[in-house]
Each structure stands twice: as structure tokens, then as C-alpha cells.
Amino acid sequence: MKVVVTGSTGFVGGLVAQKLAAEGVPLALLVRSANRAPALPDAQVFETAGYSDLEANVAALNGAKVAFMVSGAESEDRLRQHKQFVDASAQAGVEHLVYLSFQSAARDATFTLARTHWETEEYIKASGMKFTFLRDSFYIDFLANLAGEDGLIRGPAGEGHVAAVTRADAAEVATRVLLNPGAHENQTYTLTGPESLSMNEIARIVGEETGQSISFYNESIDEAYASRKAWDAPDWQYDAWVSTYTAIAQGELAEVTSSVLDITGRAPTSLREFLKSTPR
Template identity: 60%
Template sequence: MDAPALAVTGSTGWLGGLVARDLAADGIRQRLLVRNPDRAPALDGADVRRCAYGDDDEAVRALEGVRTLFMVSAAEHPDRLGQHLGFVRAAARAGVGHVVYVSFYGAAPDATFTLARDHAATEEALRASGMAWTFLRDNLYLEFFGQLRGEDGAIRGPAGDGRVAAVSHPDIAAAAGAVLRDPAAHAGETYSLTGPEALTLAEVADVVAEVQGLETTYVDETVEEAYASRAVYGAPDWQVDAWVSTYTAIAAGELAGVTDDVERLTGRLPLSLREVLSRG
């Protein structure tokens, strides 16, 4: 039997796992690229290969024979961009024809959210690679908002009255699955994946309070207060910059635009924050 023409990264994580299981349920054969093969999901028709971002030669071997690659962004790391660029080069060396890359909403070299700049650089590398590409630019995750409430009942951050069109995990996975079932139809396309509404964090707090039955308020920190309140975690500077800049990107209006891309790709409306929180 020929090797699968589709490779999926990140199948031990939430997004790659959702996508891989959905494709397997439809009988689509795939190669699962994982750092630890023992943790790969047991799926019918899956060919498991060891492959880690940062090891370009290993990636070339793992990608041989692959025509379409679903590239989930690497775990946050001080050299994540370097890992991405090496993986793109490896994919091109291996003869991959099309990369479907999970990027970030509004990715740009001057994006307020620091990690969105890395996504922009990865997109540029893919455009220059000679391979076909499709970009799935996810907004922030709706599930994230269900975890923001502190012990004092407050959601804190310097987002002001900016709005964010966050999207759910299932909707991102369904959109990715639609592209991977017919990648040629989506070559050269960029999809900005959002939920059905753009909310302020004060409105997010109201929905959290309503659905979870817990008093929840939004506290609009200054940038200085945001850095001080997160210093207790002892995270490196680049990580704290990323945390704080998610809020300042909201304040700047860079995450506010609602699109119909999820509906166009999946044929159904995306889930709202209230629906996501109600699911638990």
C-alpha cells in the first residue's frame, strides 16, 4: 500500500488531535508526525513517524512522499520562528507540494501581539518556498476566556474597551478539515477564523458570570500593572511580552473583525462564547 499523501503535525495536541481523528473517521489515511510516537493517537490508516521541530534532517525523512502537510505551529519557544523556518525548508526539500499552515489572525510584521509577528514571518517563508500554501489565521480561542477568571473573580488585562472575535477549538478543527479534504481548491487562500461576534472583555465577564454562575468582572489594567501582576510567574521576558500583548492587541482593535470564513468552510455558523462555556 502506498504511503499516505497527507501528513498531520500536532496530533498529540488539541488541534492536530481533533483534525486527525476527524479525518480518520472519514477513512482518510494520514501520516502523523509526532515527537514521541508512543503518545500518538491510535487511528485507522495512520502511519506514525517521529518528527520534531528543530531537527530538519529528521523532518525531511518523515515528510518523504507527503503531498499535503498540515502544519500546526510549534509550542511557544524563544526560537519558535527558527524552528518554523527550518521545518518549511525541510518540507520543500522533501518534495511536499502544499502546506496548510495554522497562523494567527492579523499576522503582520508590526502586529501588536508579538507572536503574530512570528506567524507573519512563517507565512512569508511559505510564500517564497515554491510550495502551494493555505493559511488558517485563528483569532484567540473562546475556551481561553473560560479560564481567565482569577480567584478574586476578576478578569484582568490592558484591553480597554477593545473587542475580540474569538473562535472555538471545534470550529478551527472543522475549518482545517474542510481545507485538507480538498487542498487544491484552497491553494493561495488566507482564511481568518473568528467566532460569530466581537466582544469586549467586560462583555466576556458578563457571559462568564451568567453561564458559570460566578460573579465575574473585568479590571482594565494599565500596561505597567499587567507586567507587574504577571511577574509572579517567573516567566521569561518574551513570554510575558506575549501574554500582555494579547490584551494590547485587543485594545488596538487588531482582533475585532468578524468574518464568515468558518461558515464558508464548514457550512455552519461558528459557536459563540455562551455556547462554548455551556458545553463545559
């Protein structure tokens, strides 16, 4: 059974492709640049112009019953691109779409990009294809790099908690689902780490494991927007950056689930475990 994998030049998609190839699964890898695609056995590489490239995507998806859809790069028109890829999947005869979504995706989610994830999920449901939604939390991998050069993690997260998950755990779940999609038809899983941590706790753990002096400064909303103006970006991007923290403050990312354990058979990696295993 051929499986289509998008995002194979990135971390999660690339790891999923490697794991599936190791299991002997024939793959179709959809990439923007063929020379960046991983060299894997029994894998066809299809170069397309992205999710909006309907004709090329239909050709790549043809003959596949299952596809893994990594969410597109953050952009103002990401939802439109997602919908075009869903259309291509349905047109090509894909029966089951596994979509990498986001924790607490909802129409009115505080994190602005989680709204796009919810709309994508709804569009996939309306397509008639079977689906599996993997709603991962924020990635533990990035928590170690939140602090600025002054050692401060800044953001309006208050006393809120986040149940962050590693990218490797998210990839392992996706792989298990793609190896046995029938067992996960029309299911939504929230993928989290083993614990829910406040930003103060994150700062303390990162400091202890890296030997750096790290602390958390709870910015006001105005301060958060002002500090991020150091980077030239469109307004929607500023909204997304700030709302990553306000979503935590609202408690929308605090839930800890057993999905990683249930699907992979092993407990998810904690922030401290990740830091201990990461070369510095």
C-alpha cells in the same frame, strides 16, 4: 493521498487527525513522543525531535503532497524552528502546506507572537509551495479560564473587542481544507466566532453561564507586567502575555468573518453556546 499532520497530540491537531482518519485519509503523524500519538486507522507515526529535526521530518514528509503545520510551542526560537520545518517540507516534495496562523498576523502586529506567524507565512510563500493560511483568533475555549481566583480578568484591553473562535471550529475548517486542498490554494482565511466581544461582555457571559462572580479590570501596561511577574518567565513571554490584551485594545482582533461558515457550511460556535455545552 497521504496527509501529514503535526500537533496530533494536541487538541486542534488531534481533532484534525481524527476527522481525516474518519474520512479514510492515510495519515503520517509527526510527534515528539510516539506513545502519546492517537491510535488511528491507516496512520503512520513518526517520532521526531521537533520541527528542527530536519532528517527525521524529511523522512516523515516523504511521499506526502499536503501537510498540516500547527504552529510550534511558544518559544524564543519558534521562528527558526518553523523555517526548518518549511525547509524539510520543501525538500521532501510537499506541494501544499496548510499553516495554522493567527488573526491579523503582520510585521508590526501588536501581539508579539503574531509577528512570528507573519514571518512564517512569508517564508512559506518564498518556498514556492502552495499554501493555505488559517489565521485563527484567540480561542474561546480559554476565555472561561481567564479570571483569577478573585474572579477578576486582568489585562490592558480597554474597550477593545475580540472575535474569538473555538478550537473545534478551527479544526473543522482545517479538516475541510485538507480534504480538498485544491479549492484553497494560496488562500488566507481569518477564522473567528460569530461575534466580537469586549472583555466586560466576556466577563458577564462567563459569569452568567458558570454562576461565578466574574468582572474585568482594565490594567495599565505597568500593572499588567507587574501582575504577571508572579510567574517566573523570560521577558519575551511577558511581552506576549501583555500584548494579547493590548492587541485587543488596538482593535486588531475585532474583525468578524464568515470563513467558518463558508468553509464548513455551519455557523461558528459562540462563547455562550460553548459554555452551555461544556461540562462543569
